[in-house]
Amino acid sequence: MTNALGIHKPAGATRVVVAMSGGVDSSATAALLKEQGFDVVGVTLQLYDHGAAVCRPKTCCGSKDIHDARAVADALGIPHYVLDYEASFRRDVILRFVDSYAAGETPIPCVLCNQTVKFRDLLATARDLGADALATGHYVRRAEGPDGPQLLKGADPARDQSYFLFATTAEQLAFLRFPLGGMMSKDETRAIAARHALPVAAKRDSQDICFVPDGDYAALVTGLRPDAARPGDIVDGAGRVLGRHRGIIHYTIGQRKGLGLGGGPPLYVLALDPAANRVVVGPRAALDCPVVRVRDVNWLGGPEMELRVEARVRSTRPPVPGLLRRLEGGKAELMLDHPEQGVAPGQACVFYQGDRVLGGGWILPQRSS
The missing domain is CATH 2.40.30.10 (Translation factors)
Structure with a gap:
């Protein structure tokens, strides 16, 4: 017998740990699986406690979200655990994010979080809880192929999150499930939450990076790596100095605005040189x-x-x-x-x-x- 998750067990005998962030997507995931008869266990990760970050409306994984996840679990009548992953989140996500910016890169912390804290640490915890699968609210699909499970784009192109899950390994994919991947719109997800009268049914989606709720990445990087904010030269491709920059952490490839170079043809950031502390600019075609x-x-x-x-x-x-x-x-x-x-x-x-x-x-x- 194969159940709705493709596992060869009756749904009632299949334990599924759901990563519950306190948002509508993961909450609807837990509700859908509960509705289908699975043995659902909710787990929420406490990743940081950064003052204002814990109660800002456009972030995730703060104390308000933990409260919301617990309220959803209570409404569904499922067990719920909160795990303190602050140390690993700081080591594997925040510090790597900061070091990447300081090295002249433009990092993606959500990929790092999925790659380490969620799909490495949480997956191991799910196994410890006797789970047959770990489910998340990501908008991607999983399908069985001739050589094992495959990762597919979400059915709704506007909500597809496959780009952020590229680092998911084949071994992890065998254990993961994405019940919302086939949804054609966010309205379907909210309808599931509303059907179960979940308190987060109308909650807004998180938008900002969770540990930078005000969007000021430079302030975070400067606080942890002060040298990354050193002023330096803005140069052209031949190395001629055109002006001064405020620290390479304020710039990214392709940027045009905020260079402070005055008149002349438009110039764009072509490269960041952290070793020489320079920002290299040039015409758009050079990009x-x-x-x-x-x-x-x-x-x-x-x-x-x-x-x-x-x-x-x-x-x-x-x-x-x-x-x-x-x-x-x-x-x-x-x-x-x-x-x-x-x-x-x-x-x-x-x-x-x-x-x-x-x-x-x-x-x-x-x-x-």
Whole structure:
């Protein structure tokens, strides 16, 4: 007998740990699984306690969200546990985020959080609780393929979160479930929450990075790595000094505004050089990037070492076609059919074939050797 999660057990004998953030997505996930007859256990992670961050309305994982998750669990009549992951979250997410910014990169902390705290630590905890699966409220799909489970885009393109889950390993994917991945709109999710009279049915989605509720990344980085805010030179491609910058943490590849260079043709940030503490600028055409090199590739595809793919170089960009060459040492090289702009070190490059996620890696500085 195969249940709704593809597990060969009756639903009532299948324990599912649900990662409950206190938002409507994870709450609806728990409600849907409870409705389907599964043995549901809710787990909420306490990741930080940063003063104003705990009660800001557009973040997640603070004390208000823990309260909301507990209220949802009570409404559903399921066990609920709060786990203190502050130490690992600081080590694996916050400090890596800060160090990445200080190194002239543009990091994505949500990927780091999924990769470490959630899909490494929480998954291990779910197994300790005797679970058969760990379910989350992410808008992605999981399907059984001829060689094991596959990761697919969410059915709703506007809510697809596959870009942020590229680092999910095949072993983790075998244990994970994403009940909302097939939903065609957020209205369907809220309807589940409303049907169960959950107190978060109308709660707004989180938007900001949870540990930077006011959006001031530079202040966080400066507080932990003061040297990253040192002023320095803004130079052109030939090294000629055009002006001064306020610290490389205030800039990202492709940026045009806020350079303070006065008149003349528009200039864009082409590269950040933390070793020399310089911001390199130039014309927009110089942003064209025909080849994207990545490190630490997580591969979910087949044995091919060279293949055609569609790739996203930022979460806000649509997939673009190119030829992928997988290299030794967990690296890869993507030759794009048409150059992309704004390709920034520290961002992810995620590879697709149709709806299937083949994997991805972290973009390397395009000017390095």
